[in-house]
Amino acid sequence: MDFSLSGEQQQLRDEIVAFARSELNGGTAERDRAQTFPHELWLKCGERRLQGLFVPEEYGGRGLDPLSATIALEALGYGSGDGGLNFAICAHLLACVVPIWKHGTDEQKRRYLPGLSNGSIVAANAMSEPDSGSDAFALTTRAQPDGDGFRLNGTKTFCSNGPCADLIVTYAATDPAKGYYGGITAFMVRRDTPGLRTGPPFDKLGLRTSHMSEVFFEDARVEGNAVLGGVGAGSGIFAQSMDWERTCLGAIHIGAMQRLLELAIGHARTRKMSGEAIGKFQGISHPIADMKVQLEAGRLLMYRAASRLDHARDIAMDAAIAKLFVSEALVAVSQDAVRTFGGYGLIEGHETERALRDAVAGTLYSGTSEIQRNIISRWLGL
Numbered sequence: 003m004d005f006s007l008s009g010e011q012q013q014l015r016d017e018i019v020a021f022a023r024s025e026l027n028g029g030t031a032e033r034d035r036a037q038t039f040p041h042e043l044w045l046k047c048g049e050r051r052l053q054g055l056f057v058p059e060e061y062g063g064r065g066l067d068p069l070s071a072t073i074a075l076e077a078l079g080y081g082s083g084d085g086g087l088n089f090a091i092c093a094h095l096l097a098c099v100v101p102i103w104k105h106g107t108d109e110q111k112r113r114y115l116p117g118l119s120n121g122s123i124v125a126a127n128a129m130s131e132p133d134s135g136s137d138a139f140a141l142t143t144r145a146q147p148d149g150d151g152f153r154l155n156g157t158k159t160f161c162s163n164g165p166c167a168d169l170i171v172t173y174a175a176t177d178p179a180k181g182y183y184g185g186i187t188a189f190m191v192r193r194d195t196p197g198l199r200t201g202p203p204f205d206k207l208g209l210r211t212s213h214m215s216e217v218f219f220e221d222a223r224v225e226g227n228a229v230l231g232g233v234g235a236g237s238g239i240f241a242q243s244m245d246w247e248r249t250c251l252g253a254i255h256i257g258a259m260q261r262l263l264e265l266a267i268g269h270a271r272t273r274k275m276s277g278e279a280i281g282k283f284q285g286i287s288h289p290i291a292d293m294k295v296q297l298e299a300g301r302l303l304m305y306r307a308a309s310r311l312d313h314a315r316d317i318a319m320d321a322a323i324a325k326l327f328v329s330e331a332l333v334a335v336s337q338d339a340v341r342t343f344g345g346y347g348l349i350e351g352h353e354t355e356r357a358l359r360d361a362v363a364g365t366l367y368s369g370t371s372e373i374q375r376n377i378i379s380r381w382l383g384l
């Protein structure tokens with residue numbers, strides 16, 4: 003087993019860290035306060051095809067293998083302190099671009115992937131509903147045949163990028179009696195579809211620069227070519243996208259942990275109390291040592307899961323283990339970073355304060371920590 007990055011991966015990492023540091027960090031605290039989605043920064047990320055890291059070059063993406071793309075996302079999380087923007091890119095890439103790349107027809111891929119990869123199309127994924135969250139496949143949004151297309155009716159919620167999305171990958175029941183086993187279909191619904199409406203952005207604790215809303219389908223008619231992967235294939239498409247999201251979104255968290263660790267070390271070395279650098283007190287140095295352990299352990303879990311994407315027959319358990327560990331570790335690391343900065347770490351606008359608020363969301367989206375434990379238990383035969 004070789005844990006070192008290849009020369010190309012190191013170059014990719016350096017490129018994205020330098021880009022993120024110079025282009026993405028200005029005004030983050032102000033955007034967070036105002037809950038503004040930074041569309042111009044989104045487009046800058048698109049110039050580097052960050053929204054199309056896995057997409058083959060012939061469809062306008064960067065054509066990276068899953069592990070290299072994960073290293074690129076880690077570099078983004080390390081270089082950019084805008085957790086909302088980082089998350090918005092991942093929600094778009096992992097829950098929308100990946101399904102279209104994996105399951106779209108050649109015509110669908112040519113129509114959407116170039117714009118999705120360069121950021122000119124913003125995508126959202128609409129699965130959760132007011133009465134089906136953790137039990138996502140209990141959805142009630144219906145898609146009924148209408149000529150050569152379908153009519154969609156229902157309400158989706160917690161739709162990341164919803165308010166600014168041009169394209170919404172939507173899951174709806176085409177055969178409720180079949181449910182999970184062939185009864186759910188994925189649709190690519192364009193924003194200009196009559197009968198599609200999005201609600202105002204939610205006011206939320208963290209990830210405030212990414213927008214999230216409800217999405218309403220009121221007799222929204224789509225053509226047959228909006229179906230992704232075939233009628234009834236939606237459950238598998240969604241489950242696969244969650245494996246990718248659980249694995250690769252963790253890369254953003256690993257990058258954030260590295261940044262927070264370095265911030266904490268810097269402060270512990272320079273802040274003096276009673277004539278000594280606070281890092282000389284074990285009460286400060288030991289939690290920082292724990293931050294380093296969480297970071298290194300999380301990185302290995304995440305790299306292992308990423309290296310098996312596209313290779314192993316089923317990576318659901320690896321993805322759940324990586325997601326559970328990394329998202330919970332980020333909360334612990336963020337809390338220790340705040341603790342290291344004392345009262346300053348709590349002041350609105352401080353990087354650690356924002357990081358802690360952003361971290362909480364990671365234990366909820368792509369399935370809560372309890373749901374990851376359920377998946378792992380199931381794989382253990384429990």
Ligand SMILES: Cc1cc2nc3c(=O)[nH]c(=O)nc-3n(C[C@H](O)[C@H](O)[C@H](O)COP(=O)(O)OP(=O)(O)OC[C@H]3O[C@@H](n4cnc5c(N)ncnc54)[C@H](O)[C@@H]3O)c2cc1C
Binds near residue numbers: 136366367
């Ligand atoms: C920042 C963010 C972004 C999101 N983005 C999207 C998106 O883009 N698209 C989308 O479709 N959805 C999105 N979601 C929704 C997300 O997938 C759901 O919030 C999540 O699945 C939990 O559903 P819920 O909020 O309805 O909570 P519930 O399912 O009501 O759960 C409430 C509590 O009960 C626990 N619980 C529920 N069922 C079980 C069980 N069987 N065993 C043990 N405990 C259980 C949960 O762990 C949780 O603690 C997002 C959520 C967040 C926070």
